[in-house]
Amino acid sequence: MTLLRIEDLHVEVDGKEILAGIDLAVDAGEVHAVMGPNGSGKSTLANVLAGRPGYDVIRGSMTVDGADVSALSPEERSLRGLFLAFQYPVEIPGVSNMEFLKAAVDAHALGRGDEPPSAVDFVKRARVAAGRLQLNPDFLKRGVNDGFSGGEKKRNEILQMLILEPRLAVLDETDSGLDIDGLQVVADGINAFRANTNAVVLVTHYQRLLNYVVPDHVHVLADGRIVHSGDRKLAVELEERGYGWLAN
Amino acid sequence: MSERTTELADLVGEEHAATGRDYAAGFVTEIEADTLPPGLDESIVRAISAKKEEPSWMTEWRLDAFRRWLSMPPPRWAHVQFPDIDFQAISYFSAPKGDAPKSLDEVDPELLRTYEKLGIPLHERARLAGVDTAGEDAPQVAVDAVFDSVSVATTFKERLAEAGVVFCAMSEAVREHPDLVRRYLGSVVPKPDNFYSALNSAVFSDGSFVYVPKGTRCPMELSTYFRINAENTGQFERTLIIADEGAYVSYLEGCTAPMRDDNQLHAAVVELVALEDAEIKYSTVQNWYPGDEQGNGGIYNFVTKRGACLGDRSKISWTQVETGSAITWKYPSVVLRGADSVGEFYSVALTRNRQQADTGTKMTHIGPRTKSTIVSKGISAGNSQNSYRGRVRMNPGARGARNYTQCDSLLIGDACGAHTFPYIESKLPSAVIEHEATTSKVSDEQLFLCQQRGIDPEKAVAMIVNGFCRDVFRTLPMEFAVEAAKLLEVSLEGAVG
Ligand SMILES: Nc1ncnc2c1ncn2[C@@H]1O[C@H](COP(=O)(O)OP(=O)(O)OP(=O)(O)O)[C@@H](O)[C@H]1O
Ligand SMILES: [Mg+2]
Numbered sequence: 001m002t003l004l005r006i007e008d009l010h011v012e013v014d015g016k017e018i019l020a021g022i023d024l025a026v027d028a029g030e031v032h033a034v035m036g037p038n039g040s041g042k043s044t045l046a047n048v049l050a051g052r053p054g055y056d057v058i059r060g061s062m063t064v065d066g067a068d069v070s071a072l073s074p075e076e077r078s079l080r081g082l083f084l085a086f087q088y089p090v091e092i093p094g095v096s097n098m099e100f101l102k103a104a105v106d107a108h109a110l111g112r113g114d115e116p117p118s119a120v121d122f123v124k125r126a127r128v129a130a131g132r133l134q135l136n137p138d139f140l141k142r143g144v145n146d147g148f149s150g151g152e153k154k155r156n157e158i159l160q161m162l163i164l165e166p167r168l169a170v171l172d173e174t175d176s177g178l179d180i181d182g183l184q185v186v187a188d189g190i191n192a193f194r195a196n197t198n199a200v201v202l203v204t205h206y207q208r209l210l211n212y213v214v215p216d217h218v219h220v221l222a223d224g225r226i227v228h229s230g231d232r233k234l235a236v237e238l239e240e241r242g243y244g245w246l247a248n
Numbered sequence: 249m250s251e252r253t254t255e256l257a258d259l260v261g262e263e264h265a266a267t268g269r270d271y272a273a274g275f276v277t278e279i280e281a282d283t284l285p286p287g288l289d290e291s292i293v294r295a296i297s298a299k300k301e302e303p304s305w306m307t308e309w310r311l312d313a314f315r316r317w318l319s320m321p322p323p324r325w326a327h328v329q330f331p332d333i334d335f336q337a338i339s340y341f342s343a344p345k346g347d348a349p350k351s352l353d354e355v356d357p358e359l360l361r362t363y364e365k366l367g368i369p370l371h372e373r374a375r376l377a378g379v380d381t382a383g384e385d386a387p388q389v390a391v392d393a394v395f396d397s398v399s400v401a402t403t404f405k406e407r408l409a410e411a412g413v414v415f416c417a418m419s420e421a422v423r424e425h426p427d428l429v430r431r432y433l434g435s436v437v438p439k440p441d442n443f444y445s446a447l448n449s450a451v452f453s454d455g456s457f458v459y460v461p462k463g464t465r466c467p468m469e470l471s472t473y474f475r476i477n478a479e480n481t482g483q484f485e486r487t488l489i490i491a492d493e494g495a496y497v498s499y500l501e502g503c504t505a506p507m508r509d510d511n512q513l514h515a516a517v518v519e520l521v522a523l524e525d526a527e528i529k530y531s532t533v534q535n536w537y538p539g540d541e542q543g544n545g546g547i548y549n550f551v552t553k554r555g556a557c558l559g560d561r562s563k564i565s566w567t568q569v570e571t572g573s574a575i576t577w578k579y580p581s582v583v584l585r586g587a588d589s590v591g592e593f594y595s596v597a598l599t600r601n602r603q604q605a606d607t608g609t610k611m612t613h614i615g616p617r618t619k620s621t622i623v624s625k626g627i628s629a630g631n632s633q634n635s636y637r638g639r640v641r642m643n644p645g646a647r648g649a650r651n652y653t654q655c656d657s658l659l660i661g662d663a664c665g666a667h668t669f670p671y672i673e674s675k676l677p678s679a680v681i682e683h684e685a686t687t688s689k690v691s692d693e694q695l696f697l698c699q700q701r702g703i704d705p706e707k708a709v710a711m712i713v714n715g716f717c718r719d720v721f722r723t724l725p726m727e728f729a730v731e732a733a734k735l736l737e738v739s740l741e742g743a744v745g
């Protein structure tokens with residue numbers, strides 16, 4: 001069953017075309033890796049999916065579970081199960097991670113018409129997820145990403161994913177900046193999350209993550225287009241040969 | 249992405265304020281009032297004094313203040329702008345008609361309904377408003393309700409009297425406790441301290457008087473609720489709190505006014521006196537009508553608040569949450585005279601639309617090893633201007649004195665301004681003065697992160713602002729902290745378009 005379908009997607013930022021016709025279909029249960037040179041449009045794709053202001057869809061469509069999401073606000077897309085792990089997670093000093101997560105979980109519960117979880121239940125859940133990512137429980141009390149190291153921020157993104165249990169997780173270079181153990185922990189988190197009811201789009205520069213989280217499909221983005229797709233062997237080949245050969 | 253930022257500015261209450269939907273306290277009470285005609289001269293001062301049946305020393309005190317006021321120019325140094333006030337166009341006294349009620353049962357039901365609507369309980373089984381979850385065991389709060397120029401009710405007087413605590417209207421104190429009033433009134437804020445304190449000293453109407461005797465911990469929170477109702481009337485309340493040796497008292501102050509197109513003047517004076525080992529905690533949640541989106545109407549809040557730590561090891565702590573008023577001009581200060589005395593100032597000031605706030609504190613260190621802490625959080629949205637102005641002075645005798653100042657500004661949108669004016673005056677090498685200041689913005693990135701996680705932008709702004717204010721809210725009594733957080737949230741409504 002197709003969870004995400006992108007067709008002929010053209011996107012402009014400040015009047016400049018960044019995505020020039022993307023086609024992509026992601027089925028439930030799948031992991032897709034998106035690779036490509038710096039500036040090729042990977043983060044743009046992730047952001048436009050999440051509805052970030054300033055990214056203008058000029059043409060084409062994006063549907064999640066068959067419904068076009070282009071006109072929805074970012075929070076509505078979130079409530080429909082779209083999750084973005086940011087390449088550069090922003091800090092919100094003064095708002096504790098716990099408070100932030102609870103607000104997010106409550107919003108999702110209300111969106112489904114459910115009662116928000118009790119504070120006690122929620123704290124338990126958050127602690128378990130933090131433990132899984134080998135984040136000290138103190139991180140839950142600190143301001144959102146406030147003073148976190150680069151790697152800690154990335155683990156924190158996956159923590160949020162595990163707690164919100166999205167239907168589609170778009171992870172933008174979550175492996176960048178992680179140490180070797182961190183990479184393993186994050187990969188374990190993603191693998192634990194994988195289910196045949198959800199899907200993952202992994203934006204990455206490195207084949208290493210793909211050794212742990214084995215993708216079903218690998219796509220290469222260049223100049224705002226998917227120029228090549230293949231299976232996991234493509235990632236290995238890219239690691240050896242770079243992107244140059246694809247241009248020809 | 250500047251477009252986005254503009255949108256963000258729209259979120260902050262512009263359209264809500266235009267219709268006044270977010271100012272729930274904006275109604276008018278229809279009640280017959282006994283109001284002096286507009287204008288100010290000696291006969292008006294005498295008339296106010298006569299209405300209050302004051303002894304002649306009080307009348308003379310007022311007249312002295314009035315004569316000094318005549319020769320004083322209004323202050324112009326604050327970072328606020330407004331047309332000159334016509335002091336002859338204001339009425340200086342307005343009170344509900346009839347004799348002052350002797351007990352709660354005699355209070356006009358229309359007034360009781362007004363306070364009920366505002367969430368202020370004027371009966372003695374009550375707890376503070378807005379705290380639905382607090383249940384029956386919630387701490388009781390004694391309330392003095394000041395309506396325009398008079399105190400209309402004071403609750404729990406008898407229970408307080410058992411503990412020896414005096415809590416009454418200032419006009420009653422002038423009659424019943426003349427020795428204390430004569431000794432301390434004007435001792436902390438002298439009549440000619442500034443233009444508005446001189447004016448207040450001449451025409452002050454009501455306010456609260458508190459005396460907590462030696463070694464006594466006041467058995468409940470005390471609070472005064474100020475309400476301006478009448479049109480074209482100024483409110484000039486006068487509050488005096490005295491904590492005798494080893495005494496402790498926590499006092500809360502709240503204020504609202506109807507929505508009117510004209511500006512109204514509120515020029516209060518509050519004096520606190522802490523003797524040896526005494527502690528006074530004074531909290532304000534100020535929600536005077538702020539005016540509409542275009543800046544029409546609203547209260548001019550020109551207030552002088554000062555505490556004197558006279559005794560060794562005494563402590564005075566000001567906490568204020570300022571969300572209302574068209575213009576706020578206010579510097580709750582502490583004079584640290586006693587050795588090892590402590591002064592604190594915790595402030596949240598939120599401005600939006602065309603509001604202007606120039607607020608801060610003065611800490612004057614006189615005694616040795618005196619200590620002061622200043623934490624100021626300014627939040628500006630819309631087209632508002634928000635200034636922190638603080639002065640820390642170390643006098644030669646203040647050996648080993650310390651001050652810590654933290655002054656943070658948070659901007660929402662591009663059209664507002666935040667300013668800090670810290671003044672440090674010290675010739676004492678042994679004094680330690682630390683000052684930290686930050687300015688931050690609720691960024692589009694932060695909002696997008698929240699939205700991406702399902703949190704709507706209005707909630708997100710409220711959450712971020714609340715987080716920003718946490719250090720100050722922590723110092724409020726629990727009930728007030730809840731109220732303050734709610735008030736901020738309401739004030740920020742519509743901050744996200
Ligand atoms: N606001 C903007 N204004 C102009 N150009 C922009 C803007 N945002 C992104 N771009 C451009 O769009 C292109 C794609 O950027 P994007 O961040 O999507 O690349 P990426 O593939 O994620 O790169 P990286 O691997 O470095 O993360 C870049 O050339 C970038 O400079
Ligand atoms: Mg990128």
